[in-house]
Amino acid sequence: MEVPSSELDSKAMILLMGLRKGGKSSICKVVFHNMQPLDTLYLESTSNPTVEHFSTLIDLAVMELPGQLNYFEPNYDSERLFKSVGALVYVIDSQDEYMSAITNLAMIMEYAYKVNPTINIEVLIHKVDGLSEEFKVDAQRDIMRRTGEELLELGLDGAQVSFYLTSIFDHSIYEAFSRIVQKLIPELSFLENMLDNLTQHSKIEKAFLFDINSKIYVSTDSNPVDIQVYEICAEFVDISIDLYDLYKPSDSNKKKGIKGPSSHRPQELKNVSQLENGTIIYLRQMIRGLALVAIIRPDDMDMESCLTVADYNVDIYKKSLEEIWKNSKVILPNPNIQTFNNQE
Ligand SMILES: Nc1nc2c(ncn2[C@@H]2O[C@H](COP(=O)(O)OP(=O)(O)OP(=O)(O)O)[C@@H](O)[C@H]2O)c(=O)[nH]1
Numbered sequence: 533m534e535v536p537s538s539e540l541d542s543k544a545m546i547l548l549m550g551l552r553k554g555g556k557s558s559i560c561k562v563v564f565h566n567m568q569p570l571d572t573l574y575l576e577s578t579s580n581p582t583v584e585h586f587s588t589l590i591d592l593a594v595m596e597l598p599g600q601l602n603y604f605e606p607n608y609d610s611e612r613l614f615k616s617v618g619a620l621v622y623v624i625d626s627q628d629e630y631m632s633a634i635t636n637l638a639m640i641m642e643y644a645y646k647v648n649p650t651i652n653i654e655v656l657i658h659k660v661d662g663l664s665e666e667f668k669v670d671a672q673r674d675i676m677r678r679t680g681e682e683l684l685e686l687g688l689d690g691a692q693v694s695f696y697l698t699s700i701f702d703h704s705i706y707e708a709f710s711r712i713v714q715k716l717i718p719e720l721s722f723l724e725n726m727l728d729n730l731t732q733h734s735k736i737e738k739a740f741l742f743d744i745n746s747k748i749y750v751s752t753d754s755n756p757v758d759i760q761v762y763e764i765c766a767e768f769v770d771i772s773i774d775l776y777d778l779y780k781p782s783d784s785n786k787k788k789g790i791k792g793p794s795s796h797r798p799q800e801l802k803n804v805s806q807l808e809n810g811t812i813i814y815l816r817q818m819i820r821g822l823a824l825v826a827i828i829r830p831d832d833m834d835m836e837s838c839l840t841v842a843d844y845n846v847d848i849y850k851k852s853l854e855e856i857w858k859n860s861k862v863i864l865p866n867p868n869i870q871t872f873n874n875q876e
Pocket residue numbers: 550551552553554555556557558559569571572573574575576577578579597598599600658659660661662698699700701
């Protein structure tokens with residue numbers, strides 16, 4: 533089976549692997565195509581490698597390899613494939629017997645490290661929605677221990693592996709993919725510093741740079757991530773887009789030259805709201821299909837002054853992003869994937 537060479541030349545390739553029915557296609561559909569989790573029940577088994585292009589701060593290609601393929605048969609160009617990969621994401625079904633998956637993972641890792649020692653190995657302990665809190669922790673501990681043992685046997689005990697507990701039924705899959713994608717962005721520490729700078733000068737408690745379409749965050753400030761705050765911010769992205777779409781001037785109005793209130797609306801997506809606890813949630817569209825979402829705590833400052841300061845500092849932040857990325861090209865994604873890039 534041939535993998536097109538144009539796919540392999542991509543700098544940031546994520547390879548999604550795992551045994552059959554582990555949840556690979558579901559993850560792709562939910563994260564990159566906004567499919568409702570319950571609709572994944574009807575997905576058919578994948579029989580050929582599939583690639584999704586995904587343009588955000590960097591250009592990504594996510595390749596799903598079907599569980600039943602033997603990548604090590606002579607006519608499969610595994611060496612070229614693994615050499616071009618930035619992250620290998622291995623999906624383990626936590627609701628199933630997972631020992632064979634761990635053996636398969638160790639075998640793939642042995643090969644992957646040989647041809648590409650810089651590859652990031654990311655393991656999703658998936659479908660944890662079906663496990664109790666206690667069992668989740670036990671399963672994680674057990675999978676980590678058994679993987680360690682397998683790797684030790686293969687002489688790979690120094691290998692770095694990251695584990696994530698995930699499910700498509702909550703935000704854990706987005707949070708895991710956010711961390712995986714961030715490792716592939718060379719400018720990450722620079723981006724984090726910029727957000728730290730912004731938060732320190734704008735009464736911002738937490739800030740995320742979101743990819744609007746997938747709700748993966750490509751950067752955040754150095755304060756720890758609280759998953760609940762992430763969820764609120766991700767939901768605010770959805771609400772803001774729904775509102776934006778609702779008040780978009782219709783094509784027929786545009787043709788007729790009718791000017792409603794919405795025709796004065798600036799192109800840039802912006803939304804501000806106050807939460808029950810008095811904090812402000814603030815969203816502004818940035819470059820390349822990204823949006824900054826921040827939680828602002830006004831303390832003793834009045835809301836209006838707080839927002840004026842935030843607007844001013846976010847303007848500077850946006851200009852800096854534009855400056856850094858002005859020379860990087862956006863590779864046009866798959867036409868089936870809707871992007872927000874053309875709003876700018
Ligand atoms: N409970 C639960 N079920 C899930 C989750 N993710 C996927 N599934 C279900 O797992 C089943 C298999 O998912 P697929 O995405 O087809 O698995 P796959 O790894 O792509 O399978 P192949 O294409 O055969 O390699 C589907 O019925 C999904 O609905 C999850 O997070 N939780």
